[in-house]
Amino acid sequence: MATNRPASASDPSARLDIGRCPVPAWLPGGHAQTLYGAFCAQHPTIHFVRERADTPDGDFVDLDWCGPGLDPHIRPDGHSTPHESGLVGTAASRWIEPADWFRLSPDAPALILFHGLEGSSLSPYMQAIAHAFRSRGWTVVAAHFRSCSGVPNRMARAYYSGDSSEIAFMLDHVRSRLPQAAWHAAGISLGGNALLKHLGEAGHGAQGLRAAAAISVPMDLAACGRRLSETVWGRQLYSRYFLQSIRRKILDKAQQFPGSVDVLRTQHMRSLREFDDLYTAPMHGYRNALDYWTRAASLPLLPGIRVPTLILNARNDPFVPEASLPGSRSTSSDVLLHQPSQGGHASFVTGMFPGHLGWLPTRLHRFFDSGR
Template identity: 80%
Template sequence: MTARIDTSPCPVPVWLPGGHTQTLYGAFCAQHPTLHFVRERVDTPDGDFIDLDWCGPGLNPNQRADGLASPHEPGLVGTAARRWIEDADWAVLAGDAPALILFHGLEGSSLSPYMQAIAHDFRAAGWVVAAVHFRGCSGVPNRMARAYYSGDSAEIDFIISHVRARLPGAGLHAAGVSLGGNALLKLLGEAGGAPHGLRAAAGLSVPMDLAACGRRLSDTAWGRQMYSRYFLHSIRRKIFDKAREFPGSVDVSRTQSMRSLREFDDLYTAPMHGYRNALDYWTRAASLPLLPSIRTPVLILNARNDPFVPEASLPGSRDAADDVLLHQPAQGGHAGFVTGMFPGSLHWLPARLLRFFETGT
């Protein structure tokens, strides 16, 4: 068992030094295309729902399948979707074109710059893309007290199965960024094969050792004061809403004092999703121990200067199966990978992903 290692660089510009700078600039400043989608709402077996934002050649978010113009539907204002999908739209998407299922990271959505860049470039290359929203991340609260978490491989399996049913003739691929990447890799390790005929997959900026990454984000100054504070801003609001709708589900008095992701996972994520505490969640939900069991061609891309993911926690060639390609460039930050002249762009990441899916390298 020996995974392939690729250390070729991401050509980050000299005017963008360091992992923190590359991460923050990629998230807030780098140029990226603006893409609109057509949204599908999918009911889950437990009575909740997941929203998928679709794009692909011939699918017009501003025009219905019958050719009539479709204004931005009121319920979708503030999202990247312009209208709801119709039955006739599936005829446009059907066929043997390759398809990508795209999973976002913590508190992400189809509006996230990395999601926009990947979906735009894949659509331009002739692919169909389904940008998946985890529960509560599509701009609409989900129906249950629970939400989403990094180890929910069953949810990933359900979504892939749904997309396979929608696109039975497509060459199906999947990619997950950060949290979404860990859940995807966990499924692939548990499945020991290609679930639902998945041809290949990728994990991008993945925290495979959740305990090491949780400590980095909870115990360091940058982690607590910058990244945890940013994530907790939106998470705290969602928890308040959950507490109002589901009295007794969350200890709201402790919510105000949360200062780290460990405290959030101790308070909400772990008990809500069947774990004892944050450490139990981080340990049992991590994908790292399952990498040797993967039997699907997989690219795992992690910059070695990722401020979320300690370099020492990254897998080596003997920590993953033969079907895995570990690309670990020195620079790139977390889900950043900004390249080009100022003001920079996010095209390197989708190009790297396309190359792997098309050539295996």
């Protein structure tokens, strides 16, 4: 269980760690680190067993499970299976069966992962973390936000940065599957903001978690939204990349729910702000992008967190302005801020060329194990 020593008046920076991430000299700058980590760095490949959980509003979320004893390629009856129907192109090889729950250790430590914008269990950071923790004997669940598991969800709505109620639902669901497990949670980028928002809102009510971590988190959504929508790199590179898959999903929504989306405006989207104005905000109860960014941000809720929580942000993250990062006096004493100077966004590549993604899982495990 992670425990953190309390801050004191004589130690005002007790909750702030600026220890370095040893990014190699051959990979300089936040943009290079981010892009290389997303597309080039080495990481293990891991396969999952998928569970589909129905949500209270009639939709569903897909949860990819792995752990010692749970073989993604061998069914409980002993028969091997390739990718089953509906799972081709995903990181899951088969659907979970009732007998599979008896294969998982009921009291082993467990970790649920929440991905970032347009991520999934295939994302390199999800693969690296899941593989590392499974190798240590943990049960790991890669949770998918709606529409991100490779299958369209049932409703016109999808997912968004402030969906703390979805986080609460998924946490309650996995805890019901393994109620004796020591549960931990980690969210990356968008998933980190939603997780922190839930923790801040729940306060002592989130004590079902032993500890949590949020990585490369856009806690000030307005500052990060402007960075991605108004700068050259943000608009021409990152927004353009995300909008490729987002635009396809919105067009599918328009066909599934005629009149729910302005298709013509969709074709002319050039920034994430335009996407949030057009779809995210109105579909999820906000007036516009700015209202969404303001009300869905986790930053104002950090003082309410009552679970030991690591918030890890590189200060050269091209998505998250350094000036928007919280200081040690902006959080509860249960939060440890780690803000290394290097690492990029959801990357933290280390090692000799060609580099790997092993530093992040090790950092998370250290915090979960010792609170430091």
